[in-house]
Amino acid sequence: MTRRIATSLALAVIAMLALATLADAATQATTIQLSVAPAAKAEQGYAIAVRVRTADGKPVNEATISFSEPVDLFGARQMSLGTTTTDGQGQGTFLYLPAQLGSHQIIARFAGRDQAAKAEATTTFDADVAAAVYQPETVPLSGFSQVVTVAVGVIVLSVWAVIVFALISTARGVRRGARDLGVKGDLA
Amino acid sequence: MAGPVSRRQLLIGSGLGASAVVAAAAGMSPIRFEAAAESQHVHDEKPRQWAMVIDLRKCDGCKKCTEACQTEHELPQSFEWIKVFQVQDKQGQLYNMPRPCFQCENAPCLKVCPVAATFRVADGVVLVDQDKCIGCRMCMAACPYGARYFNYNEPPAPTHPFQMKATPEHPVPQQKGTVGKCMFCVHRTAEGQLPACVEACGMEAIWLGDLVEDVATNGHDTVRLSQFLKDNDAFRYKEDLGTAPRVYYIAGHGQLLDA
Amino acid sequence: MDRLTRERYVERAVWPIGRGDRNFWISVAVLSAAVLAGLYAWIYQLRNGLGVTGLNQKVSWGFYIINCVFFIGISYGGAMTSAILRLTNAKWRAPLTRIAEATAVAALVVGAVYPIIDLGRPDRFLTIPLYAQVGSPIVWDLVAISTYIVASFVFLYLPLIPDFAVALAALGDPSKFLGPLYRLLSLGWRGTPGQEKALRRGVGIMAVLIIPLAVSVHSVLALLFAVTARGGWHSTIFAPLFVLAAMLSGVAAVILVVGALRRVYGLQEFIAAKHFRYLSYLLVALGVGYLYFMISEYVTEGYLLESTTTPVLEAIFTGAYAPAFWAFSVGGLVFPLILAVAPGRFPIGRACVASVLVVAGMWLKRFLIVVPGMAEPIMPWDWGRYSPTWVEITITIGSAAAIPLILIVFFRFFPVMSVHEMDEVEGADEPVRPLLVPGYAGGGDD
Numbered sequence: 001m002t003r004r005i006a007t008s009l010a011l012a013v014i015a016m017l018a019l020a021t022l023a024d025a026a027t028q029a030t031t032i033q034l035s036v037a038p039a040a041k042a043e044q045g046y047a048i049a050v051r052v053r054t055a056d057g058k059p060v061n062e063a064t065i066s067f068s069e070p071v072d073l074f075g076a077r078q079m080s081l082g083t084t085t086t087d088g089q090g091q092g093t094f095l096y097l098p099a100q101l102g103s104h105q106i107i108a109r110f111a112g113r114d115q116a117a118k119a120e121a122t123t124t125f126d127a128d129v130a131a132a133v134y135q136p137e138t139v140p141l142s143g144f145s146q147v148v149t150v151a152v153g154v155i156v157l158s159v160w161a162v163i164v165f166a167l168i169s170t171a172r173g174v175r176r177g178a179r180d181l182g183v184k185g186d187l188a
Numbered sequence: 189m190a191g192p193v194s195r196r197q198l199l200i201g202s203g204l205g206a207s208a209v210v211a212a213a214a215g216m217s218p219i220r221f222e223a224a225a226e227s228q229h230v231h232d233e234k235p236r237q238w239a240m241v242i243d244l245r246k247c248d249g250c251k252k253c254t255e256a257c258q259t260e261h262e263l264p265q266s267f268e269w270i271k272v273f274q275v276q277d278k279q280g281q282l283y284n285m286p287r288p289c290f291q292c293e294n295a296p297c298l299k300v301c302p303v304a305a306t307f308r309v310a311d312g313v314v315l316v317d318q319d320k321c322i323g324c325r326m327c328m329a330a331c332p333y334g335a336r337y338f339n340y341n342e343p344p345a346p347t348h349p350f351q352m353k354a355t356p357e358h359p360v361p362q363q364k365g366t367v368g369k370c371m372f373c374v375h376r377t378a379e380g381q382l383p384a385c386v387e388a389c390g391m392e393a394i395w396l397g398d399l400v401e402d403v404a405t406n407g408h409d410t411v412r413l414s415q416f417l418k419d420n421d422a423f424r425y426k427e428d429l430g431t432a433p434r435v436y437y438i439a440g441h442g443q444l445l446d447a
Numbered sequence: 448m449d450r451l452t453r454e455r456y457v458e459r460a461v462w463p464i465g466r467g468d469r470n471f472w473i474s475v476a477v478l479s480a481a482v483l484a485g486l487y488a489w490i491y492q493l494r495n496g497l498g499v500t501g502l503n504q505k506v507s508w509g510f511y512i513i514n515c516v517f518f519i520g521i522s523y524g525g526a527m528t529s530a531i532l533r534l535t536n537a538k539w540r541a542p543l544t545r546i547a548e549a550t551a552v553a554a555l556v557v558g559a560v561y562p563i564i565d566l567g568r569p570d571r572f573l574t575i576p577l578y579a580q581v582g583s584p585i586v587w588d589l590v591a592i593s594t595y596i597v598a599s600f601v602f603l604y605l606p607l608i609p610d611f612a613v614a615l616a617a618l619g620d621p622s623k624f625l626g627p628l629y630r631l632l633s634l635g636w637r638g639t640p641g642q643e644k645a646l647r648r649g650v651g652i653m654a655v656l657i658i659p660l661a662v663s664v665h666s667v668l669a670l671l672f673a674v675t676a677r678g679g680w681h682s683t684i685f686a687p688l689f690v691l692a693a694m695l696s697g698v699a700a701v702i703l704v705v706g707a708l709r710r711v712y713g714l715q716e717f718i719a720a721k722h723f724r725y726l727s728y729l730l731v732a733l734g735v736g737y738l739y740f741m742i743s744e745y746v747t748e749g750y751l752l753e754s755t756t757t758p759v760l761e762a763i764f765t766g767a768y769a770p771a772f773w774a775f776s777v778g779g780l781v782f783p784l785i786l787a788v789a790p791g792r793f794p795i796g797r798a799c800v801a802s803v804l805v806v807a808g809m810w811l812k813r814f815l816i817v818v819p820g821m822a823e824p825i826m827p828w829d830w831g832r833y834s835p836t837w838v839e840i841t842i843t844i845g846s847a848a849a850i851p852l853i854l855i856v857f858f859r860f861f862p863v864m865s866v867h868e869m870d871e872v873e874g875a876d877e878p879v880r881p882l883l884v885p886g887y888a889g890g891g892d893d
Contacts, residue, residue: 071403074382074396077410079403099402099414131414134237134399136312137293137432149581156590159656163594166652167601171634173645174608178635266504275827287826296675302585303571303578320578323497323567325507326585332676334826338507338567340498364496365567429676 027114028054032065032121034108036096038129045097045129050108052090052119059090060116067094068107078107098127236311237399237434238372239413241422242286244440246393249274249284256388260373261360264344267337269370270385281442286394288385289314289335289370290425290433297327297336305366307356312399312434313372315356321366328367332429336369372396382407399434453869456542456717460864461614463712463855465625470711471855478852485845488838489564497567499838505831506821510839511565513813514846516668516689518558519592520809521850523697524704525551525599526661527729530654539725541869542717545610545862546708546854547701548603553853554700555599557846559592564842584674587667595657595664602653604632608646609867612636625860646867665689672820679759680820682748688740695733696809699802702726704854706799711855712863723798727787730798730805734784741776758823758830767830768819771811779808 033051040047048067052060067081084092098104105124112118253270263269270288277283291314292298298306298314305320306327328336343362354360358375362368373383377396381387386394387407397404397413404413416422422436492499502509528547532540562585563569579586611633615626636642669689672680682688702723709718748756763772783801791797822831 071401071410073398073401073403073405073410074377074380074407077405079410079412081412082415099400099412131402134402136237139294145582153581156594159594159660160597162652162656163598163601166649166656167605170605170608170645170649173649174634174636174642177639177642177645178637180641181637181639271826273827285827300583300585300674302575302580302583302589304580305578320571320574321568322571322575324562324565324585325567326583326671328504328507329672329677329821330675332825334505334828337504338497338502340500340502341496367567 027117028056028058030054030060030110030112030116030119032108032110032119034106034121034123036106036123036125039095042129043097044095045131046095046125046127048094048096048106048108050084050086050092050094050121052086052092052110052116054116059086059088060110061086061088061090063090063092063110063113063116065092065094066109066111067096068109070105070107081106098130101127101130103127234398235400236377238291238311238313238377239397239399239404239434239436240288240372241395241397241404241413241416241436241438243393243395243420243438244283244285245438245443246391247272247284247286247389247440248391250390252388252390253286253385253394256384257370260376260384261362261368262344262346263362263368264341267362267368269335269337269368271334277441279441283440283442285437286385287333287335287425288372288435290333290431290435291372293432293434294430296330296332296431300326300330302326309374311374313374314369315371315374316359316367316369317356318354318359318363318366318368321363323365323367325367332426332431333433336367338367339364456864456869457613457617457866459712459714459717460545460610460862460866461617463858463863464614464618464860466859471859474855475852478848478855481848482845482852485842485848488841488845492564492838492842493569499836501833501835501839503831503833505828506818506833508565508817508821509833510835510843511561513810513817514843515558515561515565516665516813516817517696517810518554518561518846518850519664519668520558520689520693520696520813521554521700521806522551522558522599523661523665523693524554524699524701525549525602525697526657527694527698528701528726529602530657530661533650533654534658537725538872539722541872542714542864543701543705543722543726544606544868545865546705548599548606549854549857549861550700550704550850551697552596552599552603553850553857555592555596556853557849559596560846562588562592584667584671588671591660591664591667595660598653598657598660602650602657605646605650605653606865606867607632607861608634609636609638610862610865612638613866614862628860647871661693662690665693672816676755677820677825678753678755678757678823679748679763679816681755682744684740684744688737688744691733691737691740692809692812695730695737696806698726698730698733699805699809702730702798702802703806704851706795706802707851708854708858708863712858714864717864720794723795727794727798727801730801731784731788734780734805738780759819762819762823762830763815768815772815775808775811775815779804779811783808 031053033053035049036046037049038047039045050065052063052065054060063086064083065086066083068078069081071077071079073079081096082094084094086092096106103124103126105122108121108123110116110119249272251272254268254272257263257269258265258267261269270286273285273287275283275285291308291312293312295306295308295314298308302324303320303322305317305322306314307317308314323338325338328334328338339362342364346361352358354363357371357378359368359371373381373385376383382396382405383394386396389406392406392408395404395406395411395416399413402413404411404416417436420438422438424433424436427433500509500511525548528540529544529551533544563572566572575586575589579589611629615629615633618625666686666689669685673682673685675681705718705726706723709715745760749760752760762768783804786804787798787801789797818833822833824830
């Protein structure tokens with residue numbers, strides 16, 4: 001009788017231990033809590049905050065979260081914005097100053113590691129702060145150049161006027177002299 | 189009294205005439221850097237400002253970009269609108285440098301063209317209207333990057349016999365006696381396709397980007413352009429000349445060739 | 448100037464007119480053959496495109512641009528001899544001005560064709576005024592050269608007005624064609640005080656105007672190169688350098704043409720060693736000035752040795768272009784200047800030899816400016832190469848032949864020395880005005 005009880009007890013203990021080990025080895029599902037809020041300084045744009053936790057509520061620390069935004073550039077693409085690493089509380093922030101105003105969709109991805117499955121979260125926010133619009137370099141001195149150009153144009157036209165004047169006035173002077181002498185004007 | 193009066197009249201007349209012409213000319217902007225709505229360019233509705241990034245760490249000098257461009261535009265062999273140089277830097281390391289047209293914002297070629305055959309469109313690309321070009325080649329003398337090519341001879345026979353008429357956006361076939369250059373394949377970008385060189389590069393070394401939306405792609409990866417440039421210390425070639433080029437390089441030091 | 452001498456002067460001035468002797472026709476035949484060969488080469492190029500030249504993607508400017516600068520430079524002899532000497536009241540200029548002005552117009556007309564020859568689409572040349580961009584050096588070129596051509600023609604014509612009347616008187620009635628032509632072009636010149644005043648004012652205005660015009664033309668030609676970022680081109684001294692080079696080559700050309708025509712037309716009595724000596728002084732003054740500009744440029748560039756200019760300096764001082772550069776500097780500049788100005792025998796001969804060397808040297812210098820500037824490695828590639836083809840060489844020879852051809856044909860119809868200028872300078876012992884032209888007043892015999 002004692003031998004049978006002992007064997008059952010041993011089997012039960014072994015079974016419980018096995019169960020316990022198995023339970024510990026299972027990868028937990030992860031959740032990412034994603035939110036966007038204006039950053040502390042307006043010129044920094046927006047702070048994207050993430051909080052990564054496993055299904056049982058434990059924070060995932062040292063997790064690399066990569067952020068991307070869907071864009072349409074020769075087809076639908078994912079523009080990678082950057083990464084952040086979570087701290088002990090599973091929290092991380094990423095500063096984002098969008099290039100354009102309006103609606104932006106942010107996707108946060110966690111690649112996953114042992115005991116934490118990969119996860120993804122999406123949020124959309126409306127940006128009313130953005131980076132300055134791209135300005136092509138202005139050509140320096142362009143206003144001044146235009147003034148110079150007009151001045152040169154005036155000079156060129158005046159020169160032509162003087163040439164025409166020299167020719168015509170000399171011709172007229174000579175013709176008048178011929179007329180004054182009483183020679184018929186028509187010389188041809 | 190007829191003499192002096194008529195002389196004065198002549199002077200006043202020419203002076204007035206000259207002033208009138210000059211006033212009319214000054215009313216129009218005498219220096220035209222942009223063509224006014226001449227381009228038949230079909231935009232996707234976004235206001236783009238194209239730029240390129242070339243990652244010299246990755247270029248292996250295969251020249252597939254050059255070949256793809258020549259095929260795309262039916263160019264003769266001497267035309268390397270994107271030309272790959274093999275350069276040895278001061279440390280003696282070899283690297284390859286592809287050079288397209290830099291589409292300079294302060295382009296010397298644009299300033300010197302006597303007939304405005306070279307003009308810039310709204311998205312920053314500098315085009316050549318080969319119907320206007322007189323072939324004086326002043327732009328070739330002025331370009332500090334040697335990016336312009338002159339059609340000394342008849343270009344190769346077009347492969348498509350019913351080719352649409354060549355336009356500045358799609359200068360195929362080239363015209364003899366005029367100048368041609370890289371135009372960032374605006375005929376492809378207008379249709380939502382990457383330029384021929386970007387697509388052909390097997391090393392994913394050439395990126396096309398938009399400075400307005402601040403994004404760039406090489407066909408595989410897509411990055412935030414300004415961040416990409418900052419993170420990789422991108423530079424522009426001979427930018428101290430004041431040309432303000434739209435092509436950025438990420439310095440390579442022979443990484444690929446060494447390996 | 449006494450009457451007899453003046454008569455002889457007029458006689459020599461009109462001597463070539465209407466004289467179609469054997470030498471004349473042989474010269475015309477030979478020169479025309481060369482010009483026609485040049486035309487044939489140009490037509491060949493027009494049909495086949497610029498691919499028939501030695502130009503390529505690196506060296507895209509060559510002989511044609513060199514020749515444009517060269518021939519327009521030759522034309523500065525007119526501005527120098529006629530205008531500047533008039534304004535400085537140099538009396539010895541009188542027998543030379545007509546030759547100088549005619550040479551200037553001939554060289555200018557030939558030089559101004561070259562930009563058209565160089566175009567890839569010359570059929571679109573006339574569209575330039577339609578689309579002209581005022582920021583373009585090519586447009587500046589067009590404006591400056593066309594203004595200068597018109598001014599040179601006017602400057603040639605105005606002093607001819609009285610000379611037509613003189614020629615008409617001296618020749619009687621040369622031919623059915625020339626008589627009416629002279630009558631028309633002389634505008635009824637009699638030499639009255641009113642006419643003299645009008646003429647003097649007109650010529651005075653043009654003499655003053657043609658100098659800044661001449662300066663503007665070669666400055667603009669220089670800026671064609673200087674506004675680019677190429678080593679050896681982007682130099683602030685380029686505009687004055689080109690102007691001085693043009694004046695130097697212009698005076699040398701005048702010495703040559705005067706030397707030749709003096710012999711051909713028998714003008715020895717009026718164009719003497721004195722004239723060549725004075726012209727040589729002018730040549731040397733300009734040559735020394737040009738040397739100074741060169742030294743200024745090379746010391747400035749050669750001291751700092753910037754990366755853009757150093758390859759060009761190396762190439763011209765010790766590299767591929769060194770033979771041409773030293774041939775020019777020594778054989779085309781220093782030596783001929785010494786030759787011309789050294790005292791001793793054969794002043795005319797030495798002046799002419801020196802001028803040949805200077806003219807050839809100046810062509811070489813233009814070559815040394817254009818070709819190394821184009822061939823230099825502006826990107827990490829090798830030096831470019833350029834060798835002209837028969838097309839470019841033939842066109843060059845043809846255009847060079849066109850200038851003497853134009854001159855001997857011109858002097859077949861117009862007086863070779865300016866009588867009026869001589870009268871102005873020398874004054875007349877007897878009043879030669881008002882000019883009484885036999886058979887002219889009141890519409891006499893035709």
